[in-house]
Amino acid sequence: MGFRVAVVGATGNVGREMLNILAERDFGADEVIAIASRKSIGQTVGYGERELDIVALDSFDFTGVDIAFFSAGSGVSKEYAPKAAAAGAVVIDNSSLYRMDPDVPLVVPEVNAHALKDFKKKNIIANPNCSTAQMVVALKPLHDEATIKRVVVSTYQSVSGAGNAAMDELFSQTRAVFVNDPIQPENFTKQIAFNVIPHIDVFMDDGSTKEEWKMVAETQKMLDPDIKLTATAVRVPVFVGHSEAINIEFEKPIASGEARALLREAPGCLVVDKREDGGYVTPVECVGDFATYISRIRKDPTVENGLNIWVVSDNLRKGAALNAVQIAESLVNQGLLTAS
Template sequence: MSRKYNVAIVGATGAVGTQMLECLEEREFPVGNIKLLASGRSAGQTLEFKGHAVLVEELKHDSFEGVDIALFSAGGARSEEFCPSAAKAGAVCIDNSSAWRMNPDVPLVVPEVNPEAISGYTKKGIIANPNCSTIQMLVALKPLHDFAGIKRIVVSTYQAVSGTGNKAVEELRVQTGELLNGRPANNEVYPHRIAFNCLPQIDAFLENGYTKEEMKMVDETRKIMGDAIRTSATCVRVPVFFGHSESINIETEKKLTVEKARELLEDAPGVELVDDPAEHEYPMAMDAAGADAVLVGRLREDLSLENGLNLWVVADNVRKGAATNAVQIAELLIEKYLK
């Protein structure tokens, strides 16, 4: 009988936590015992896993006895506090927050891009999940980089409200209904109304004029793909429930034609090429929602640059941008390291 692994989900009642639970079941991950952990406010709820109701327990430092893999999606502060406790108890932590991403002793992993980095988990017992926008961008760019060598990336993101969590999803829903019925819409989650609007701010602004979200894409790309790639990002919140979209421009070391890029992307792991403009076929958030593939299209050469290419990339930010990526890391972990 193949080995089964005891898994804990920290932040189990949140948008990403519930998706992690669903992904474990969908992908038939060999779960022995499942432990669902959350704050005291959520403890006592039940969630379903493989047809059985599982009680949500309060997250404590002694919650990880007997746990092999701990999937964290409870925010940076809780990850900083509880990941060391989980690792000390013998669990390998796969953390979805930004708390450990830039720690030099913690691997930052996108399975389709740098699976070999997982081996570094032994230093702290922690593997970091990149930012959702970084994940989908690098899944799309990896095959192009391997062929042509990317020198520079300019990316503008159009990010769904689910990236902020369930409260933001509800705020967009309520605001939309209020406005369509001629009533004023209140905003609590974001500094401005999100319904029928776009907000060119995700996370706090830094002294350099960029937001934390934008600098995550810059710094994480460098850590995952190498210091030679320069990245500039503009991140925008849009009134979409699920699915981040990105307009990406790359400059490459050698010429990369549209035809060659299509050929590379057609065979790339985790990528679905959707690129037939004549038939109005291109990646859209509504098609990515609920799926794990990174959709790529609108390929065209940059008319202002000798070795430039433009592309449009869309993915479900809660699935591939968070939960699915974490479960894929866990799959590689048990395949190659936790035998």
Template sequence: MGYKVAVVGATGNVGREILRIMAERNFPADQVVALASESSVGKEVSYGDDDVLKVQALKHYDFKGTDFVLSSPGAKVSAEYSPKAGKAGAVVVDNTSHFRMDPDVPLVVPEVNPDALKDFGKKNIIANPNCSTIQMVVALKPLHDLGIIKRVVVSTYQSVSGAGREGMDELFNQTRSVFVNDAMERHKFTKQIAFNVIPHIDVFMDDGSTKEEWKMVVETKKILDPKIKVNATCVRVPVFIGHAESVNVEFERDIGAAEVRKALQKAEGIIVVDHRADEGYVTPQECAGEDAVYVSRIRDDATVENGISMWVVSDNLRKGAALNTVQIAERMIQDGLV
């Protein structure tokens, strides 16, 4: 049996990636519909190597008879249309921030907490976590199973694609401006991103953290374990695609780097590249276009009891967004939930 799938936000970075991944993985769809704002109606988006879809207006689309809605249009749009799709009987996998902390909406990474999918029926909506959270919890899950994690300290190095096409354009244009001595224009980011790093993603909270940092804390607790303490510092870096994270983990019991390495090597969705030599690690440039979460630089932390440090890298548009969305739908089919 094939499914009818609507991709909301089909003209954006993540929407296009969802369509590409569905085709790559031979998602069992008989019909795929590309939806976006009225300004995009009639535009064409690729579905695989041969098929082209004409974009339809989200505003006028009737969700009845649609099995899955894979949605990435922005939080405000999602807040309006995802519930409409759910009430019409579709299963919505929502890639925006709007529903992530809703107690009636499961927040899912299939390699980490697939059992949470069974609770989708309250609103027919499943939330896709934040990109920086996804890759971290994929790496943390086998370690939490190995020996309970008490505390995580993470610093992120997040690419500009996390801010959409406007972020990628701004990095490109500013980099060109440096070399041709043009005036430096800034629209998307709070400071110049070319040849710079910005310790500010999303808005500031009352406690001095940013909302991106808050997301990593609360989402990790909801997905993995509410008892885990998380301290995050999130930084935007001048990289087009791929997020990197320096992750320090403190366990309840004595666990060394060798034991951690073995657990990660056996884990689903993870590739360990950890050679203590030149080029013996993975960088964002190397992970672009790849599905896996890569872990490198695994080592003991002698400054705390039962601590290890590691370097975690993943393509934020794929595993951090589109791939995880498609995997959720695949897992629901596999588990007979749809």
């Protein structure tokens, strides 16, 4: 018997990717239900070779659903995720709402799949922030080998992380530049076309943005509370694919060659690191792929045990949809979830 699976937010970027990945990975579902707001009734979304009719969230009964993927924002998760969990569905939530809840596991399967054993406290599992997810996949094998003390990361995050409207804004502004039309920012605080914006999410009292805070708090929850991390999160005029320049300081010595070998063998990682023109991965090349790509692995001579790495991943996949599906797969593989 297969699983009964619901995808909430099925018409959004991440919801559509969840459906694609469920089909691509042949997840053992007997039934997949595409759920969105009532305004989406009449639309369909793709699931493999099939088209699924949208079902309205406000009238949907989650009874009998085994897994409910939520990707419709914190407001929707706050109202409906507890209802789905109470009805018996395991909720895998992509919003930020439950990430720091001590009773909710925050999981990247390559990093801390063992934390899934605690999901029954609320029947909810949190998917991490997109920028954190790809980073900790790269950090985990290095931390296990040499113990990370401190991380300095600068992100170069694509507009797809801000949703469909943000992607449309990049497209329309790019066109406007070429035809000399006026540009009026709507989804971003400044022009995004041919520009970069050092501002993602709201500002906090210490001057950091919430996106930067998420990277700190989520890394400490999933990987190690003793890791010190500082981040600068930047939105760049790229449609899909987040990039990160990461500087790492370790407690123990680790050579760049040793790090390269560890990362080549690490789950979820793909090393492309040739010291020549084009011997690295950029966002355009990672779109549609499952891997977290790692390039530019080199020693940092300014600290005793330091490395620099460049990390690129499809934020709609590993940063969101893929990680959620991998959580479900890990639940099944660990015997923590069986079809009802």
